[in-house]
Amino acid sequence: MPEATLVIRGGTVVGPEGRQRLDVAVRGATVVGLVGPGLVDLHTHLRQPGREEAETIETGARAAALGGYTAVVAMPNTEPAIDSAGVASEVLALGAGCAAEVAVAGAITVGRAGLALAPLGELAALGVTLFTDDGAGVQDGALMRRALDYAKGLGVTLAQHCEDACLAAGGAMHEGCWSSLLGIPGVPAAAEEVMVARDITLARLTGAPVHFLHLSTAGSVDLVRRAKAEGLPVTAEAAPHHMLLTDAAVAGYDPVFKVNPPLRTDEDVRAVVAGLCDGTIDAVATDHAPHAPEAKDVPFDQAPPGMLGLQTALPIAWSVLAPHLGPERLFALMSSQPAAIAKLTATHPRGGGHSAQGGPLEVGAAANLCVFDPGAATVVDPRRLASRSRNTPYAGRSFEGAVRHTVLRGEAVVIDAEAQR
Numbered sequence: 557m558p559e560a561t562l563v564i565r566g567g568t569v570v571g572p573e574g575r576q577r578l579d580v581a582v583r584g585a586t587v588v589g590l591v592g593p594g595l596v597d598l599h600t601h602l603r604q605p606g607r608e609e610a611e612t613i614e615t616g617a618r619a620a621a622l623g624g625y626t627a628v629v630a631m632p633n634t635e636p637a638i639d640s641a642g643v644a645s646e647v648l649a650l651g652a653g654c655a656a657e658v659a660v661a662g663a664i665t666v667g668r669a670g671l672a673l674a675p676l677g678e679l680a681a682l683g684v685t686l687f688t689d690d691g692a693g694v695q696d697g698a699l700m701r702r703a704l705d706y707a708k709g710l711g712v713t714l715a716q717h718c719e720d721a722c723l724a725a726g727g728a729m730h731e732g733c734w735s736s737l738l739g740i741p742g743v744p745a746a747a748e749e750v751m752v753a754r755d756i757t758l759a760r761l762t763g764a765p766v767h768f769l770h771l772s773t774a775g776s777v778d779l780v781r782r783a784k785a786e787g788l789p790v791t792a793e794a795a796p797h798h799m800l801l802t803d804a805a806v807a808g809y810d811p812v813f814k815v816n817p818p819l820r821t822d823e824d825v826r827a828v829v830a831g832l833c834d835g836t837i838d839a840v841a842t843d844h845a846p847h848a849p850e851a852k853d854v855p856f857d858q859a860p861p862g863m864l865g866l867q868t869a870l871p872i873a874w875s876v877l878a879p880h881l882g883p884e885r886l887f888a889l890m891s892s893q894p895a896a897i898a899k900l901t902a903t904h905p906r907g908g909g910h911s912a913q914g915g916p917l918e919v920g921a922a923a924n925l926c927v928f929d930p931g932a933a934t935v936v937d938p939r940r941l942a943s944r945s946r947n948t949p950y951a952g953r954s955f956e957g958a959v960r961h962t963v964l965r966g967e968a969v970v971i972d973a974e975a976q977r
């Protein structure tokens with residue numbers, strides 16, 4: 557492992573001085589580990605406003621920092637939805653001073669209802685660069701086409717939760733052998749793939765970029781791979797649970813394994829990993845989706861979908877992907893590439909107390925860092941997570957590597973796996 561000295565002053569990297577050791581100014585302490593740019597999550601449900609019993613912006617940002625993240629994009633499926641400058645400003649204000657920077661994604665349609673376009677221009681003027689109705693896909697193709705035309709003019713990106721509502725109706729897990737065996741209604745892979753195919757077609761028609769959220773099927777990965785080969789402006793992300801868990805996990809009817817899109821088959825998991833390795837999928841995104849115990853602790857078919865992800869994403873990605881990719885490309889998938897998709901990098905100055913995310917770690921760059929110890933282990937204890945909720949599917953599991961320190965704008969917000977704010 558290469559060694560270097562990183563000198564940080566006033567929130568900025570001011571130099572490598574000497575080449576003898578990896579020396580990060582974490583309150584003067586010398587730390588040994590892998591130093592990468594702070595991670596950036598494109599897909600975080602912070603639940604505030606409206607569902608503060610499940611998460612708040614403060615607790616979610618703390619969980620993010622403990623997971624090595626220095627920035628998260630807050631999804632707009634709050635109550636009310638982030639579909640106006642008023643709500644977006646409220647979330648941005650609540651995010652100021654938290655343990656990680658909070659950017660917001662705006663809704664594509666008013667109230668995420670899929671009927672009328674949200675004021676994209678008003679939100680873009682606030683610095684919102686990513687728009688999605690996540691939790692639902694935009695079902696109306698004509699409306700999506702119009703949104704893409706507007707987005708192209710504004711220089712913003714639409715992100716799609718690909719799910720055809722008619723094909724998915726009534727389903728609670730992946731449609732396949734396990735759903736038949738368990739007697740749980742299924743969501744076919746086609747429910748995702750038809751919308752991926754439609755939006756690739758609309759990207760071709762409009763020339764506007766489309767970002768595909770949480771790809772989960774082999775067919776989706778293949779569609780995006782071909783679209784990229786054609787040169788279309790598409791990007792994609794995948795969640796850690798879709799590169800590790802399969803629908804077999806649902807066998808015990810535990811709602812902690814209910815997620816949308818659902819856990820798929822072994823073949824799909826292999827395809828998602830292959831897509832991350834060959835550049836088809838640009839980013840690992842958590843889809844961190846906290847739910848209060850009283851909401852999640854109900855029969856499987858009635859439980860809301862979603863699982864926690866911020867504090868386990870890097871150890872899982874490290875375990876699954878690092879053997880194929882090595883540390884640098886893994887950090888690209890979790891930091892520079894998602895930062896570029898959300899336009900949080902140095903080339904898109906945001907102001908408002910926000911700094912450039914996604915590296916590179918060079919003189920003059922904002923000191924947003926993640927220090928990861930590949931030799932340690934992360935053992936998941938739900939009671940010790942910073943999130944207000946406990947719905948992790950990994951309770952008791954152990955993964956290779958652990959986040960040791962997180963530095964936000966030069967300040968150590970996590971020291972030795974303990975949050976400082």
Ligand SMILES: [Zn+2]
Nearest residue numbers: 690691717769
């Ligand atoms: Zn989604």
